[in-house]
Amino acid sequence: MTAFHHPRRHRIAVLVRQGVLPMELALVxxxxxxxxxxxxxxxxxxxxxxxxxGPVRTTADFTLHVEHGPDALAEADTVFVPASDEDYDPAPEAVLTEPMAAALARVPAHARIASICTGAFVLAGAGLLDGKRATTHWNAAARFERLFPSVALDPDVLYVDEGTVLTSAGEASGIDLCLHLIRTDHGAALANDVARRAVVPAHRDGGQAQFIRQAVPEPQRSSTARARAWALEHLDEELTLRALAARESMSVRTFTRRFRDEMGLSPLRWLTRQRVERARQLLEETDLPIDQVAVDAGFGTAASMRQHLRAVLGTSPSAYRNTFHPGPRAAAS
Structure with a gap:
């Protein structure tokens, strides 16, 4: 019998159920x-x-033939659980069936487990999300909160990374999560390359709020796109809310409200994310000293950049460069 895995490759197993959504399986x-x-x-x-x-029904007009059983999970480094139409069954016992519980029990302790869309119900049913932050599709959030009060559900974000357990919001958010894992494993340059080849955004800002239908439509003038584009060209400068609002001829209060409505987060938080991404790019692709990277990314000082990178990436600029820079290492400060 042919071995499952090449020894050098990271091993990913996608655990599907009857009624699987084909896109969520294919995107992984x-x-x-x-x-x-x-x-x-x-x-x-x-x-x-x-x-x-064996045969697995999909939500489309075709059936999958799945060759591998739960034994494949025992060798996985990462496990994905995509959504199924079974997740919309109101009966609590449908959340985690006995075969699924037995299958998840085979996942090694070191492995990451990630859900796409309502696959989070399975992870929560198995107790993997107790006491942790998580997300799922906004349309299923109320039911999720009723069934799993011990989970800190955040229905406004695209995905949540809790280390070895990760959850994503909807089908397209599964793409965001996959790119996040590639970025975590191999750096932003490779994740960006994968995104370019797949013709998808390398990183989407905001959260699910931007996709939920509002009771009152936003006016046409609500776009903050010009201010965001301008900010990306001037990340190394001091950017104030007043300066950003002026790009859209708005008051600070109106700009802040409309920015949050569109992007799902505040302008200042968005700026910090963009500066972290710029710092990652410079650390990976240049040999600039750490102090200069901090200036060019808009953090001003190495100490400030170090604080923000540790908060977002869990590592220091020097350690990040040592891991992801492909060429000779620049001197770290």
Missing amino acids: HQLFALATDRDGSPLYEVLTCAAPP
């Missing part, structure tokens, strides 16, 4: 298949498995 295979090293060798191997293996 597609995105991780695009992640290759300099020689073009795949960095990941993705398998589909089911409990039990």
